Amino acid sequence: xxxxxxxxxxxxxxxxxxxxxxxxxxxxxxxxxxxxxxxxxxxxxxxxxxxxxxxxxxxxxxxxxxxxxxxxxxxxxxxxxxxxxxxxxxxxxxxxxxxxxxxxxxxxxxxxxxxxxxxxxxxxxxxxxxxxxxxxxxxxxxxxxxxxxxxxxxxxxxxxxxxxxxxxxxxxxxxxxxxxxxxxxxxxxxxxxxxxxxxxxxxxxxxxxxxxxxxxxxxxxxxxxxxxxxxxxxxxxxxxxxxxxxxxxxxxxxxxxxxxxxxxxxxxxxxxxxxxxxxxxxxxxxxxxxxxxxxxxxxxxxxxxxxxxxxxxxxxxxxxxxxxxxxxxxxxxxxxxxxxxxxxxxxxxxxxxxxx
Amino acid sequence: xxxxxxxxxxxxxxxxxxxxxxxxxxxxxxxxxxxxxxxxxxxxxxxxxxxxxxxxxxxxxxxxxxxxxxxxxxxxxxxxxxxxxxxxxxxxxxxxxxxxxxxxxxxxxxxxxxxxxxxxxxxxxxxxxxxxxxxxxxxxxxxxxxxxxxxxxxxxxxxxxxxxxxxxxxxxxxxxxxxxxxxxxxxxxxxxxxxxxxxxxxxxxxxxxxxxxxxxxxxxxxxxxxxxxxxxxxxxxxxxxxxxxxxxxxxxxxxxxxxxxxxxxxxxxxxxxxxxxxxxxxxxxxxxxxxxxxxxxxxxxxxxxxxxxxxxxxxxxxxxx
Numbered sequence: 104x105x106x107x108x109x110x111x112x113x114x115x116x117x118x119x120x121x122x123x124x125x126x127x128x129x130x131x132x133x134x135x136x137x138x139x140x141x142x143x144x145x146x147x148x149x150x151x152x153x154x155x156x157x158x159x160x161x162x163x164x165x166x167x168x169x170x171x172x173x174x175x176x177x178x179x180x181x182x183x184x185x186x187x188x189x190x191x192x193x194x195x196x197x198x199x200x201x202x203x204x205x206x207x208x209x210x211x212x213x214x215x216x217x218x219x220x221x222x223x224x225x226x227x228x229x230x231x232x233x234x235x236x237x238x239x240x241x242x243x244x245x246x247x248x249x250x251x252x253x254x255x256x257x258x259x260x261x262x263x264x265x266x267x268x269x270x271x272x273x274x275x276x277x278x279x280x281x282x283x284x285x286x287x288x289x290x291x292x293x294x295x296x297x298x299x300x301x302x303x304x305x306x307x308x309x310x311x312x313x314x315x316x317x318x319x320x321x322x323x324x325x326x327x328x329x330x331x332x333x334x335x336x337x338x339x340x341x342x343x344x345x346x347x348x349x350x351x352x353x354x355x356x357x358x359x360x361x362x363x364x365x366x367x368x369x370x371x372x373x374x375x376x377x378x379x380x381x382x383x384x385x386x387x388x389x390x391x392x393x394x395x396x397x398x399x400x401x402x403x404x405x406x407x408x409x410x411x412x413x414x415x416x417x418x419x420x421x422x423x424x425x426x427x428x429x430x431x432x433x434x435x436x437x438x439x440x441x442x443x444x445x446x447x448x449x450x451x452x453x454x455x456x457x458x459x
Numbered sequence: 460x461x462x463x464x465x466x467x468x469x470x471x472x473x474x475x476x477x478x479x480x481x482x483x484x485x486x487x488x489x490x491x492x493x494x495x496x497x498x499x500x501x502x503x504x505x506x507x508x509x510x511x512x513x514x515x516x517x518x519x520x521x522x523x524x525x526x527x528x529x530x531x532x533x534x535x536x537x538x539x540x541x542x543x544x545x546x547x548x549x550x551x552x553x554x555x556x557x558x559x560x561x562x563x564x565x566x567x568x569x570x571x572x573x574x575x576x577x578x579x580x581x582x583x584x585x586x587x588x589x590x591x592x593x594x595x596x597x598x599x600x601x602x603x604x605x606x607x608x609x610x611x612x613x614x615x616x617x618x619x620x621x622x623x624x625x626x627x628x629x630x631x632x633x634x635x636x637x638x639x640x641x642x643x644x645x646x647x648x649x650x651x652x653x654x655x656x657x658x659x660x661x662x663x664x665x666x667x668x669x670x671x672x673x674x675x676x677x678x679x680x681x682x683x684x685x686x687x688x689x690x691x692x693x694x695x696x697x698x699x700x701x702x703x704x705x706x707x708x709x710x711x712x713x714x715x716x717x718x719x720x721x722x723x724x725x726x727x728x729x730x731x732x733x734x735x736x737x738x739x740x741x742x743x744x745x746x747x748x749x750x751x752x753x754x755x756x757x758x759x760x761x762x763x764x765x766x767x768x769x770x771x772x773x774x775x776x777x778x779x780x
Contacts, residue, residue: 218562219561219562220563222560222561223561230562231529231558231564232529232564236526237558237561237562239553239554239557240553241554244518244522244549244550244553244554245522246519246522247518247519247521247523247526247550248523248525248526248529249526250519250522250523250526251522251524251525251527251528251529252526253526254523254526254527255526255527255529255531255532256530258483258509258527259530278518279518279519279522279549279550282514282516282518282519282522283516283518283522285519286513286516286520286523289514444557444559444560444597445559445597445599445620445621446559446565446566446567446620447599447620447621449648450619450647450648450695451695452694452695452696453698455733455734
């Protein structure tokens with residue numbers, strides 16, 4: 104089947120504007136589309152890192168470098184109406200799922216006009232009502248939230264939606280992870296749980312995180328289907344993650360995807376990641392998934408250097424536009440903040456304080 | 460017709476399920492078994508698919524309720540005992556309580572916590588955790604003391620757009636009876652004068668309201684009229700009603716079944732002392748449980764928490780200050 108890859112395939116708010124329609128096969132179109140989300144994520148992450156170094160960002164910046172192939176594959180495999188609980192290295196997946204670039208920039212720069220209004224920052228953003236959950240920092244905690252959204256969908260008669268949650272291998276050690284995957288299995292929910300085993304949880308290597316030979320062994324223990332993908336290879340990610348999402352949508356219950364890869368940056372931009380061992384960097388795990396995909400595109404004749412250069416320019420222009428816009432926007436005003444954590448304003452507690 | 464506090468909780472859930480299709484109940488053994496205390500008995504037959512047994516996974520129970528609430532449902536999560544809610548603490552205080560503040564999406568989940576001591580229950584089936592939850596912004600904390608409030612406040616809890624920690628006292632489950640369910644109730648966040656008096660204000664909540672009323676009856680035989688304030692909801696705390704009472708009596712005794720460090724009684728004393736110091740004729744006093752885990756043996760348990768006798772004794776001392 105022939106499909107046309109064009110900018111309308113992307114969410115209008117992020118629109119990879121200006122690209123020429125390319126007649127190509129379904130597989131190549133999907134690959135190119137995923138690659139462009141990876142590229143946009145890499146460019147946007149890079150811009151956030153430079154703003155961080157320039158002191159323009161409050162708090163931390165956490166990059167997804169090295170995890171874009173896996174993340175983009177997940178975001179692209181989901182569709183509108185699905186639920187996505189991303190984690191900190193999921194910029195590519197978020198964008199592919201429909202998160203506007205402006206949301207990303209506004210939240211990092213603390214714009215009052217962003218979805219979090221300055222109340223939360225960086226990766227802790229989302230639009231829960233649109234299926235994009237806003238992560239809390241406690242690892243494993245978002246999985247059961249996705250479960251609950253899927254339980255609600257089922258109660259309301261929607262049996263087509265899939266829910267995806269992203270975690271790293273570190274989160275597999277938490278009680279939340281165990282409780283949530285077990286809950287999903289008991290409820291036979293269409294959950295896709297993607298575990299990015301990037302070899303380090305902050306500085307802790309996998310040898311201090313778990314003792315099983317392969318995290319995939321856990322899937323059978325929970326009674327769910329499991330699969331492994333090479334996180335450095337976009338083809339493998341698209342295939343493995345795409346299949347898992349399809350299986351979940353077909354009612355085959357929870358799916359666990361274990362991806363092997365290496366984090367190609369620090370935990371955050373404050374971290375020089377000096378603990379990452381050189382042999383790992385030099386191993387196949389240490390390959391840069393973006394470069395691997397770019398080489399693959401050229402080898403297949405699906406996209407060449409000049410085309411990719413144009414895509415990169417478009418991504419840079421899109422990011423610059425968002426940075427310019429968000430930079431002009433006001434930050435939150437403490438005097439206009441209502442300082443009320445409740446939706447039921449009438450039940451907020453009044454505290455008298457001696458402020459003169 | 461005679462209804463217990465526990466019946467009222469079951470009837471409130473039945474009404475919520477019957478009137479709002481978004482409501483469902485999730486918890487351990489709540490389905491066919493009807494719950495450890497039978498608070499959901501028969502509900503699964505009336506509302507199939509909406510009374511769901513959960514695995515023993517408090518974290519996931521709460522997390523999933525939050526996800527369902529985001530999708531517009533109104534879950535009631537039954538913790539088998541309040542004590543076990545601490546396994547789900549992270550999801551309650553960091554996820555449910557922060558959701559609206561962070562995202563503008565409300566989180567209307569009701570957490571039912573069977574709390575408080577009964578003889579022989581021991582350290583892990585007796586806790587009063589209202590202060591723990593009240594400390595975190597974004598949560599409403601209810602502590603009903605009567606059959607009528609158990610019914611009307613639980614219905615309100617389900618209707619409120621925010622997460623509500625509903626502390627239902629196990630000691631009251633079978634002891635309290637009422638003739639009928641109430642048609643109307645005080646608004647949320649309003650305290651109630653459970654007994655009028657002129658000599659001393661005793662502020663209490665949950666099961667301690669009944670101990671305070673018994674203490675007031677004993678004091679009345681000695682000629683003292685204690686005014687008993689039932690807080691009903693500890694967050695928000697109805698400072699106005701407390702201060703109005705202290706304006707009448709000039710003396711304050713705050714009573715709680717929870718531990719003494721910080722907590723609701725400390726908050727009550729702090730509010731009255733800082734906002735109405737001039738109304739006080741004597742230093743405000745607190746009476747709490749002892750600062751140990753809740754003991755198992757009935758003799759130790761009775762001595763661990765405030766009772767009608769110890770409240771009356773504390774009030775007598777306060778009346779002489």
